[in-house]
Amino acid sequence: xxxxxxxxxxxxxxxxxxxxxxxxxxxxxxxxxxxxxxxxxxxxxxxxxxxxxxxxxxxxxxxxxxxxxxxxxxxxxxxxxxxxxxxxxxxxxxxxxxxxxxxxxxxxxxxxxxxxxxxxxxxxxxxxxxxxxxxxxxxxxxxxxxxxxxxxxxxxxxxxxxxxxxxxxxxxxxxxxxxxxxxxxxxxxxxxxxxxxxxxxxxxxxxxxxxxxxxxxxxxxxxxxxxxxxxxxxxxxxxxxxxxxxxxxxxxxxxxxxxxxxxxxxxxxxxxxxxxxxxxxxxxxxxxxxxxxxxxxxxxxxxxxxxxxxxxxxxxxxxxxxxxxxxxxxxxxxxxxxxxxxxxxxxxxxxxxxxxxxxxxxxxxxxxxxxxxxxxxxxxxxxx
Amino acid sequence: xxxxxxxxxxxxxxxxxxxxxxxxxxxxxxxxxxxxxxxxxxxxxxxxxxxxxxxxxxxxxxxxxxxxxxxxxxxxxxxxxxxxxxxxxxxxxxxxxxxxxxxxxxxxxxxxxxxxxxxxxxxxxxxxxxxxxxxxxxxxxxxxxxxxxxxxxxxxxxxxxxxxxxxxxxxxxxxxxxxxxxxxxxxxxxxxxxxxxxxxxxxxxxxxxxxxxxxxxxxxxxxxxxxxxxxxxxxxxxxxxxxxxxxxxxxxxxxxxxxxxxxxxxxxxxxxxxxxxxxxxxxxxxxxxxxxxxxxxxxxxxxxxxxxxxxxxxxxxxxxxxxxxxxxxxxxxxxxxxxxxxxxxxxxxxxxxxxxxxxxxxxxxxxxxxxxxxxxxxxxxxxxxxxxxxxxxxxxxxxxxxxxxxxxxxxxxxxxxxxxxxxxxxxxxxx
Numbered sequence: 044x045x046x047x048x049x050x051x052x053x054x055x056x057x058x059x060x061x062x063x064x065x066x067x068x069x070x071x072x073x074x075x076x077x078x079x080x081x082x083x084x085x086x087x088x089x090x091x092x093x094x095x096x097x098x099x100x101x102x103x104x105x106x107x108x109x110x111x112x113x114x115x116x117x118x119x120x121x122x123x124x125x126x127x128x129x130x131x132x133x134x135x136x137x138x139x140x141x142x143x144x145x146x147x148x149x150x151x152x153x154x155x156x157x158x159x160x161x162x163x164x165x166x167x168x169x170x171x172x173x174x175x176x177x178x179x180x181x182x183x184x185x186x187x188x189x190x191x192x193x194x195x196x197x198x199x200x201x202x203x204x205x206x207x208x209x210x211x212x213x214x215x216x217x218x219x220x221x222x223x224x225x226x227x228x229x230x231x232x233x234x235x236x237x238x239x240x241x242x243x244x245x246x247x248x249x250x251x252x253x254x255x256x257x258x259x260x261x262x263x264x265x266x267x268x269x270x271x272x273x274x275x276x277x278x279x280x281x282x283x284x285x286x287x288x289x290x291x292x293x294x295x296x297x298x299x300x301x302x303x304x305x306x307x308x309x310x311x312x313x314x315x316x317x318x319x320x321x322x323x324x325x326x327x328x329x330x331x332x333x334x335x336x337x338x339x340x341x342x343x344x345x346x347x348x349x350x351x352x353x354x355x356x357x358x359x360x361x362x363x364x365x366x367x368x369x370x371x372x373x374x375x376x377x378x379x380x381x382x383x384x385x386x387x388x389x390x391x392x393x394x395x396x397x398x399x400x401x402x403x404x405x406x407x408x409x410x411x412x413x414x415x416x417x418x419x420x421x422x423x424x425x426x427x
Numbered sequence: 428x429x430x431x432x433x434x435x436x437x438x439x440x441x442x443x444x445x446x447x448x449x450x451x452x453x454x455x456x457x458x459x460x461x462x463x464x465x466x467x468x469x470x471x472x473x474x475x476x477x478x479x480x481x482x483x484x485x486x487x488x489x490x491x492x493x494x495x496x497x498x499x500x501x502x503x504x505x506x507x508x509x510x511x512x513x514x515x516x517x518x519x520x521x522x523x524x525x526x527x528x529x530x531x532x533x534x535x536x537x538x539x540x541x542x543x544x545x546x547x548x549x550x551x552x553x554x555x556x557x558x559x560x561x562x563x564x565x566x567x568x569x570x571x572x573x574x575x576x577x578x579x580x581x582x583x584x585x586x587x588x589x590x591x592x593x594x595x596x597x598x599x600x601x602x603x604x605x606x607x608x609x610x611x612x613x614x615x616x617x618x619x620x621x622x623x624x625x626x627x628x629x630x631x632x633x634x635x636x637x638x639x640x641x642x643x644x645x646x647x648x649x650x651x652x653x654x655x656x657x658x659x660x661x662x663x664x665x666x667x668x669x670x671x672x673x674x675x676x677x678x679x680x681x682x683x684x685x686x687x688x689x690x691x692x693x694x695x696x697x698x699x700x701x702x703x704x705x706x707x708x709x710x711x712x713x714x715x716x717x718x719x720x721x722x723x724x725x726x727x728x729x730x731x732x733x734x735x736x737x738x739x740x741x742x743x744x745x746x747x748x749x750x751x752x753x754x755x756x757x758x759x760x761x762x763x764x765x766x767x768x769x770x771x772x773x774x775x776x777x778x779x780x781x782x783x784x785x786x787x788x789x790x791x792x793x794x795x796x797x798x799x800x801x802x803x804x805x806x807x808x809x810x811x812x813x814x815x816x817x818x819x820x821x822x823x824x825x826x827x828x829x830x831x832x833x834x835x836x837x838x839x840x841x842x843x844x845x846x847x848x849x850x851x852x853x854x855x856x857x858x
Contacts, residue, residue: 058736058737058739058740058744058746058749058766059736059740059766059767060736060765060766060767061736061746061749061765061766062764062765063749063750063751063752063762063763063764063765063766064750064751064762065751065762065763065764066751066762067762067840067848067850067851068753068757068758068759068760068761068762068835068837068840068850068851069757069758069759069837069838069840069841069850070751070753070757070758070760070762070778070780071595071757071758071841072840072841072843072846073436073841073842073843073844075799075842075844076844076845076846077792077795077844077845079844080795080797080844130792132792189793193796314799314802314803314842315797315799315844316797317797317798367795367796367797367798368795368796370796372796372798372801372809372811372812373798373801373809374801374802377798416812420809420812420828421807421809422807423680423806423807423808423829423832424667424668424671424677424680424805424806424807424832425667425677425678425679425680425681425682425832426679426680426829426832427677
């Protein structure tokens with residue numbers, strides 16, 4: 044038996060005057076594609092969705108599945124209608140759907156449970172709201188905005204603000220979405236400061252309030268402490284804020300999970316995700332809350348933890364504020380964006396009493412991007 | 428700088444760097460493009476029917492920025508017509524010479540011995556380099572004799588030997604460093620004499636282990652010489668960026684290196700200078716790498732003017748499976764439309780792409796504004812902003828963003844996740 048050579052040379056085919064494919068250089072490309080970037084983000088968000096099961100049960104999984112499916116189906120239908128102008132972009136739509144689900148609140152502070160909020164206590168409302176936000180956001184703010192050349196506002200954020208803030212809650216004449224607290228006063232204990240009234244944030248009072256309001260709904264209200272006591276609520280507060288939450292968006296269910304998944308994603312796709320925004324946001328928030336601590340007094344650690352981890356702004360900082368399409372291009376612009384986002388969030392939350400103001404702050408900052416794009420354009424090599 | 432950290436472009440040289448330089452047989456018909464350098468066009472000095480011998484000058488120009496071309500073989504001029512010129516991505520004038528197999532050498536060529544070097548004049552050496560038709564062999568193609576005669580009021584402090592060879596498939600320069608080290612030393616000595624004894628800095632990547640060892644061995648006796656072996660990035664093969672890494676300064680835009688007291692020469696150019704001065708050989712052959720999807724990569728000493736088809740046929744590249752051939756490196760090189768394209772002085776590599784191994788390049792999609800191209804650009808340009816301005820035909824805005832500074836390294840297109848041809852658009856408008 045003769046061994047056949049691995050690659051046979053066809054003697055009839057001469058190389059003379061062969062026509063070849065002409066392509067522009069570079070003739071090799073990097074591994075990263077838009078699709079891969081979206082896949083990585085999707086997996087990261089899926090991890091957070093899976094963790095949210097621990098706090099919100101099966102509902103969070105259902106909401107996630109619904110929004111993703113609605114977004115993907117809308118994307119498919121639009122690609123059929125629009126043809127060339129709106130090509131099929133399943134991964135991007137799936138990520139969008141998951142972001143919508145992640146920015147929907149399932150858990151509310153117990154103090155607010157009586158307000159008219161479309162949480163699970165109202166039957167199937169959250170499912171329909173999430174599906175509506177997903178569909179409108181994808182069609183109007185993702186595809187149509189994309190047609191205009193570029194996206195100006197984060198589609199998930201603006202749709203949620205409009206649908207839950209304006210259309211379905213006309214009673215509240217502000218941009219506060221229906222699933223956010225307009226004001227959660229911590230036992231009405233305000234202190235007067237130079238810039239108005241504010242929570243005192245003294246260790247025991249603040250900690251106790253926080254745990255009663257924000258802790259696990261299943262705990263006994265008379266003695267809600269698992270790790271600490273009424274005199275020293277710090278372990279419970281930190282557990283609640285950092286490890287497992289029962290309030291806020293699905294995406295913010297566990298600060299530590301969001302941070303670790305976010306850092307993994309940023310490292311995996313390094314250079315392709317605008318990490319400067321997140322870093323600037325976190326640093327500014329810490330500095331700002333320390334500053335407020337000096338003005339109003341109270342416990343600095345509590346205050347920093349409260350502003351960093353209460354609610355779901357940590358999720359926004361990692362996964363929504365870094366949306367590449369609606370954020371500035373230059374490095375310096377990104378830092379200013381993160382800084383402005385942090386300051387605006389704090390101002391809205393502290394002085395407007397609108398907890399969850401981060402989503403409004405994000406939309407406002409998005410609108411500044413065309414200006415921030417001109418900030419920090421570097422002098423090229425040899426022109427300094 | 429963050430681009431240093433993020434942009435390790437994977438090199439694909441493992442096989443090729445171990446293959447010694449082999450001499451490729453002379454072509455049956457050599458196709459010599461008359462314009463291979465950057466500068467004024469040459470005029471043929473021969474006509475159809477003339478007999479030429481090896482090393483005979485066959486085209487030259489009176490203009491200042493020019494370099495002659497020579498016949499690589501002995502034979503008869505059969506045609507003067509057009510051939511595809513990969514240096515200019517267009518068809519241009521070429522001299523077709525049919526090989527007579529007699530290997531007659533041009534008798535007018537003369538050389539000097541090493542001991543004569545200190546006695547000859549600088550003007551003689553510069554003239555020798557010009558007459559040998561030597562141009563920048565790294566790919567830029569600027570006539571070398573002009574770089575050797577900087578204005579007298581600009582003393583040259585450093586001679587940089589650029590041996591980074593950053594194109595990801597190319598190993599021709601690396602093999603030269605290993606096999607022709609003593610020749611390179613001779614070339615450096617010539618340049619030193621011409622440039623008034625500057626300090627010599629040899630820059631090479633530290634992953635060329637064998638080459639660095641050879642350099643250290645051969646250059647150990649040479650005074651005022653530094654061998655810098657560092658993990659240079661892909662873009663630092665550029666003369667300006669290399670200086671930034673070596674000396675820390677940025678050559679002001681629009682200025683040439685000599686204004687900073689630096690002359691940068693590719694290692695292959697230096698080898699060619701040594702061959703011209705001490706062997707009397709004009710630039711009629713060069714070392715080029717055959718690599719890419721071929722199973723056995725080669726480093727070949729090929730006569731300039733050899734058609735690519737002959738090289739591919741010789742190594743039994745399957746013509747039916749051939750998709751694309753790139754001359755001069757995959758990052759900055761040219762994709763040729765026909766296999767009848769001849770080799771030029773600037774062809775540092777022949778990269779072959781097969782249909783069977785090719786992953787189709789994805790179509791361009793909308794920019795997601797990830798700003799990766801901005802952080803990747805070694806010149807701190809803003810490729811995507813320039814592209815947006817150019818596509819709106821807002822040339823003024825593009826000029827304000829200094830798009831003319833781009834030297835086309837292609838890194839922005841390489842990193843773009845949306846596969847936007849940034850480098851193509853920016854360079855396409857500029858030229």
